[in-house]
Amino acid sequence: MKEEFKVISKFIEEKSRVLDVGCGDGILMEFLSKNKVVDIRGLEISKEKVKKCLSKGLTVIEGDAENDLKQFPDLSFDYVILSQTLQAFMNPEKVIENLLRVGKKVIVTIPNFGHWKVRLDLLFKGEMPVTKNLPYQWYDTPNLHMCTILDFYNFCNNRGINIFKTISLNGQTISNIKRSNLKYKNLISELGIFLLEK
Amino acid sequence: MSNLNQLNSVLIKKTLKLDCGKEISNFPLAYETYGNLNENKDNAILIFHALTGDQYASGINPITNKEGWWNYAVGPGKPFDTDKFFIICANVIGGCMGSYGPGSIDPLTNKPLGTNFPVITINDMVNAQYNLLDHFKIEKLFAVAGGSMGGMQVLQFVSNFPNKAEVALPIACTASHSAQNIAFNELGRQAIMSDSNWKEGLYNEKSTNPDKGLAVARMAAHITYLSKQGLQEKFGRNLQERSDLKFGFDADFQIESYLRYQGSVFVDRFDANSYLYITRAMDYFDLTKQFGGNLSKAFKNTKTKFFIISFTSDWLYPTSENKDIVIALNAIGADVGFVEIKTDKGHDSFLLDVPDFLSTIKNYLNTTYSNINERRI
Numbered sequence: 001m002k003e004e005f006k007v008i009s010k011f012i013e014e015k016s017r018v019l020d021v022g023c024g025d026g027i028l029m030e031f032l033s034k035n036k037v038v039d040i041r042g043l044e045i046s047k048e049k050v051k052k053c054l055s056k057g058l059t060v061i062e063g064d065a066e067n068d069l070k071q072f073p074d075l076s077f078d079y080v081i082l083s084q085t086l087q088a089f090m091n092p093e094k095v096i097e098n099l100l101r102v103g104k105k106v107i108v109t110i111p112n113f114g115h116w117k118v119r120l121d122l123l124f125k126g127e128m129p130v131t132k133n134l135p136y137q138w139y140d141t142p143n144l145h146m147c148t149i150l151d152f153y154n155f156c157n158n159r160g161i162n163i164f165k166t167i168s169l170n171g172q173t174i175s176n177i178k179r180s181n182l183k184y185k186n187l188i189s190e191l192g193i194f195l196l197e198k
Numbered sequence: 199m200s201n202l203n204q205l206n207s208v209l210i211k212k213t214l215k216l217d218c219g220k221e222i223s224n225f226p227l228a229y230e231t232y233g234n235l236n237e238n239k240d241n242a243i244l245i246f247h248a249l250t251g252d253q254y255a256s257g258i259n260p261i262t263n264k265e266g267w268w269n270y271a272v273g274p275g276k277p278f279d280t281d282k283f284f285i286i287c288a289n290v291i292g293g294c295m296g297s298y299g300p301g302s303i304d305p306l307t308n309k310p311l312g313t314n315f316p317v318i319t320i321n322d323m324v325n326a327q328y329n330l331l332d333h334f335k336i337e338k339l340f341a342v343a344g345g346s347m348g349g350m351q352v353l354q355f356v357s358n359f360p361n362k363a364e365v366a367l368p369i370a371c372t373a374s375h376s377a378q379n380i381a382f383n384e385l386g387r388q389a390i391m392s393d394s395n396w397k398e399g400l401y402n403e404k405s406t407n408p409d410k411g412l413a414v415a416r417m418a419a420h421i422t423y424l425s426k427q428g429l430q431e432k433f434g435r436n437l438q439e440r441s442d443l444k445f446g447f448d449a450d451f452q453i454e455s456y457l458r459y460q461g462s463v464f465v466d467r468f469d470a471n472s473y474l475y476i477t478r479a480m481d482y483f484d485l486t487k488q489f490g491g492n493l494s495k496a497f498k499n500t501k502t503k504f505f506i507i508s509f510t511s512d513w514l515y516p517t518s519e520n521k522d523i524v525i526a527l528n529a530i531g532a533d534v535g536f537v538e539i540k541t542d543k544g545h546d547s548f549l550l551d552v553p554d555f556l557s558t559i560k561n562y563l564n565t566t567y568s569n570i571n572e573r574r575i
Contacts, residue, residue, distance in 0.1 A: 017531075041533075050537045051554065054505065055561030057569050061524055061536040071525040 005031060007167050007174060007193050008081060008107055012036055016078035019043065019102065021065045022085040026053035033058075041077075043068060066090060069098040077102055083109045084133075084191070087143040100161065106196040114148030114186040133190050149192035150182060156196060167193040205253075205260075205296040206230055210329045217319040217482075227326055228296025229253050229288035232272060233280035235334060241567070242336050243278060244327065244363075245287040246344030246351035248549075249419075249476055250468055252295035255287040256280065261295065262467050270551050277560035282567070283340065286330055290323040290351075292476050294469035298326075301402065301469050312471055313399035320347070320483045324354045331362065338362055340567060345369035345548035346515065347476070350483050353496070353523065357485060360500035365566055367559065369507045369548045372519040373493050373526070374484040379514065382422050383477035386415030390470045399471050412470045413461030420460050425511035425544035429453065493526035504534040505562055507555065509547040535562075 005028045012018060014036050020029050023042030026049075032038050042060035044050045053060035061068070065082070066089055080103030082095070087110065089095045099106045111133040112118075121129035128138040136143065147155070149168070156163050166177035168189035177185045177192065185192075205228045213223040230253040235242055245255050247267065256272035258265060272278040278285055289297040292315070300315035331339065342352045342363045349371025356366045372379070390396055393411025397404050421429075433453040437443070440450065449455040489495035504527055508520035517538045527534040539555045541547045547555065 047537060047540060051558045054535050054537055054558055055565065057562060057565030059503070059533050059535045061528070061534065062538055063536075071528045073529060073531070076531055 019077040019080045021082045026058045072102045081107045100198040108194045113146040150186045162197040164195040216322045220316040225298035232285040235284040242284045243341040246348035248346035253287045253289045291326045292318045294472040300471035310402040341365040343367035357496040380481045389414040408470045409465040416464040417457040417461045422514045423546040427542045494529045506536045508538045512545040514545040
């Protein structure tokens with residue numbers, strides 16, 4: 001399983017209710033329901049992936065976070081997960097707002113646009129960066145709103161969103177991000193994983 | 199339909215209070231089963247049929263000698279796998295395949311009830327079929343499933359009996375019949391009732407049959423089951439066994455001939471009064487209204503796991519109406535999965551060979567059944 005999912009599953013307490021927004025093939029959902037005995041639901045935009053999830057008996061509904069989160073009542077989940085999809089929304093601000101409304105805690109993973117390889121690409125090549133986590137060309141990318149770990153950190157701070165914990169993921173290496181090492185981690189992390197609360 | 203008496207049927211002795219206020223008892227409910235009930239009695243699935251369906255979901259229907267209406271979905275190795283599950287399907291009350299309906303004989307007059315048959319509802323149909331659980335001594339069904347009117351029965355069943363099915367599969371349906379749905383049904387009823395052979399519903403006594411009206415009703419309804427794109431691709435403006443237009447009112451176009459054929463075969467297997475009663479039951483269906491305008495309340499106490507399916511080209515019970523059910527269930531934290539299947543086959547998709555649809559159901563049922571069994575161990 002992806003390192004990212006291992007980090008996410010460590011955040012989640014046993015027997016909690018979880019909503020995985022953009023659950024894909026349901027790999028994290030399967031892992032959580034086998035190991036954490038949670039009541040877990042998924043929301044996924046791709047019909048193919050929804051069918052895959054349902055075939056595995058997972059409770060997934062076809063829909064997208066910008067339109068379909070509103071049907072879930074306030075604080076109806078202990079955790080809401082948003083893994084590497086925030087940058088693809090038309091209105092990420094609104095999505096975060098809704099995630100924090102629906103979930104008591106929210107886990108957001110962002111591909112870090114501040115990673116040194118990304119910076120170098122732009123600095124030396126003068127081209128839009130294409131990396132393992134950001135494999136798209138500028139003209140076909142679904143990523144409308146790229147941000148860095150620092151950007152998202154500031155975004156939360158400015159809105160009074162509590163950041164409980166921030167984890168840096170660089171290859172297999174997992175480390176904590178603190179205020180003191182934020183600028184450095186923003187340079188070396190491929191992914192940032194945030195545990196938030198309103 | 200001469201050998202209706204030989205069908206599997208259970209006589210329901212318990213009194214059933216209908217929504218119209220009348221009470222019925224000692225009435226027959228015709229059913230069919232497929233597969234075997236296991237020792238734990240935990241593998242039973244109750245399938246509800248749609249408007250013109252019957253208890254013969256699979257195999258060969260002994261009355262029509264044609265394949266059962268859900269032959270793609272029910273059978274050995276199929277999504278509702280009869281090697282694994284025990285499938286029960288009953289003819290709804292109001293129907294014409296052996297269950298209590300307008301064609302039943304009134305013991306007082308020794309004549310068919312006709313329009314003296316009470317107006318029934320989806321709720322009445324479901325309450326009547328609930329007796330089958332007692333009949334088979336099943337404590338809890340593994341699943342309830344059905345498309346179209348069958349889906350409405352699924353919703354009503356879970357609402358009435360929140361703890362009697364592990365899984366519910368309402369397919370291509372709605373929680374509340376729309377004005378458009380009612381309009382199409384009214385068109386069908388008017389076609390039947392304006393046929394002079396209908397004779398105020400007493401055609402059986404008078405040895406006539408409103409074939410023409412019933413056929414027109416079927417033709418109109420059939421159009422609503424297909425999509426515009428599906429019709430265009432299948433028929434387009436193709437001519438029927440002729441090279442040019444004949445400047446008359448014969449069936450010049452293939453689509454005309456097709457509809458006429460659909461109408462003509464329908465009257466051989468379906469009763470006009472049943473068509474009136476069952477369409478009325480669908481029109482009266484409004485689960486949201488039953489719960490004071492809040493559909494969520496219909497499912498308040500249920501632990502049933504829902505899987506709702508709609509089809510992209512279904513404009514009769516469109517995705518939006520299926521999604522309303524999903525939304526109502528999510529609002530109360532119920533366990534609900536949902537997918538819209540891409541197909542150009544219209545509302546009829548649930549009856550047809552739509553591989554995506556069939557394989558998703560098959561995998562879903564198999565995995566969910568084993569998950570439930572694992573939990574028990």
